[in-house]
Amino acid sequence: MAAVWWLRFRQSDRHFIHELRGREGLAKPGEIRKHTSAGTAVRRAKALRPSLSSPTAPAVGWKVGQAHRQDVYVSIEDSIVVEGAPRSGKGYRFIINAILDWCGPLITTSTRNDNLSATMRERARVGEVTVFDPQELSGVRSSLRISPVTGCEDPLVADQRGQAIVAGTALGASKTNQEWAHVASSVLSRLLHAAAVSGRGADALARWGSNPRLALEAVSVLSNQGTPGWAEDLDAIINGDEKLLASSWFGVSGAIRPLAIPAIRKAMTPGPGEQFDPDQFLTGSNSLYLVGTGAGAGSVGGFLGAVLDDIVETARRKALASPGSRLDLPLALILDEIANMFSWPALPRIMADGGGIGISTIVVLQALSQAETAWSRAEADTIWSAATAKLVLGGASDVDHLRDLESLLGNRRIRNTGHSYNETGSSTNIHDEKVPVMSLDEIRRMPETVGLLAYRTRRGILLDLRGWTDRHDARRVKSGKKATETDQQLVFAEQYQAALDRRRAAGERN
Known part of the structure; x- marks a missing residue:
């Protein structure tokens, strides 16, 4: 029985994690301290x-x-x-x-409402909470209008x-049509x-952007x-070449297309x-949730990107006007699912220099290839390289990227001892061998409860990751989450019933 138990233990996650913790090449307690x-x-x-x-x-820090x-x-x-x-x-x-x-103003993005449901009421204890949800995905009644x-x-x-x-549209994300994206953004800026x-507001913008002849009114203005x-x-x-006009206006009409949907235009x-x-938002521990999708009908990724861009530029100007050219109350950007929402052009720059002015950025990706798709290979490399802290969880399957992570962690030395026997006796051979600190298979196999942190010039750190239900305030967070979800269900039920009524009314008319 003991042998069976030992065999099972050797094959378990517990043994795997235990062996990794003591492995040479990963940070030890003194380095952590x-x-x-x-x-x-x-x-x-102080700085x-x-x-x-x-x-x-x-x-002054993120607990990871x-x-x-x-x-x-x-x-x-x-x-x-x-x-x-x-x-x-x-x-x-x-x-x-x-x-x-987080202690300070915070902007977080998501295509779903999971994070919002769990945190909205707690964030409301420390500051004002607003939700910008043009597609009505969050189930929050008092959503923000911008x-x-x-x-x-x-x-x-x-x-x-x-x-x-325009950058948040399919045309803006295309790597082969950037000249038309540039023309479209130029036209759209003039309409704005x-x-x-x-x-005037979104109504005029939607009307002018839908047809170049209607935009002659904007020329007069x-x-x-x-x-x-x-x-x-x-x-x-x-009034230029008709063929060029069609190509130029394709990007403009695509960018403002979401405004044709009444709910989005209302938002x-x-x-x-x-x-x-934005200035008032940056003065306290206020929270802004940006919820939406960047693909399909009613995509609002470009408009969400514009909101984020506006607040960050306001924060940058405020930082430059502050002592030390730094925000005294730092701004946090927790960008979950951003690659599925919009390719924010400013992200590589913010990742590189935002920390120096008090803008702390966290980008959450399912894989680095997501960033390559949303931006470009060069920009994805910039985002990855500019991240002075890289937190990697298990389950990855991109072999090339896993190999890069394996190289990032470096090598360790293991001592191999061999014995040989012959007619004159035996001999012992000892030699050192360089092997990866963690192989790509070991990085892939990490259980959900652990993560790998590559931080600045330090050795890799094997982390124990605890869920939010283990927090000291977990009971209060759970209570707030349950109350928020109850409110959301009521809103979603009303939306479903309204859609059902519209379909029935349409069927009766036909």
Whole structure:
């Protein structure tokens, strides 16, 4: 029986994890204590949050797990990539904890409402919570309304927003049609500017963008109120070559197509007092959930990207106007499923330099190939390389990427002892052999309860990952999650019934 037990234990996850913990080449307790402990995070507080008189580790660092029974923190100035296959526990063991622990303004993205359901009520305890959900995927009644036109009186803002909206479309994501994407963003920026200076909103933008002849009205507006030269640029495209016009307007009409859906247009038509204020948002521990999809009918990825772009640019300007050119109250971007929502053009730059101005970024991917699809191979490499903390979960299947991770961890030496026998006696041969710290198969086989952290210049750290249900405040979080889910179910039931009534009414008319 003992032999059977031992054989089963040797084949279990427990033995696998135990063997990895003691392996040479991975960080030991002393290294954890010196470089990634809570105390190390607090010692960085004077540079990162000089206004704090009694800083705590969560105020200046992200807790990513435990190793050798010590909490492991990375700095808030680090950019983080979390990579894990579907159902590997990214949300349960990391994302939800990160949202709950953050002290400051926070923007988080998702195509689903799992993270929102678990964290919305807790985040409401520390600041204002808003949800921008044009496609009505979240089940939240008091969702935010944001006009794409607001702020576009400034031609620079209009130009940036036009680029962001087009970048979130299929044309913007295409690597072979960038010249048409550039033309489309140029036209869209002028339409946004015309709508803003004339005091109009999404209705005018939708009308002008649907047909170039209708956009002649925008030319007239720009001639009287707009930036010099913009009316002539737009007029030249509209009254230019017919074949070129069709190609140019294809990207414009695709970008504003979601506005043809009443619910989406309503979400982008705020009433009096409903407009979102990025400056006010950055003053406290407020939360903004961006929920939507970047594919299929009613895709709003471009508009979500424009919202994110606007807030980040506001944060950048505020940082430059602050002591030390850094936000005193850092902004967190927890970008879950972003590769499935929109290819945000600013992400590679924010990953590279955001930490220095107080913008802390976490990008969550199912695989690095997702980033290559959403952006480009070069930009995906930039995102990966700019991440000073890389948290890898098990279940990956891209052999080339696993091999890169194997190389990233380096090698260890193992001693092999061999015995040989002959007529004159026996001899013993001892030689050292270099082998990977973790083979690609071992990285793939990591159970859900562990993760691998590659941090700056340090050796790899094997992490114990605990789900949010193990938190000290788990009972309160569960209660809030249950209440939120109950409200969501009521909203979804109403939406379903309304859709059913519309179909019945349509059937009766036919």
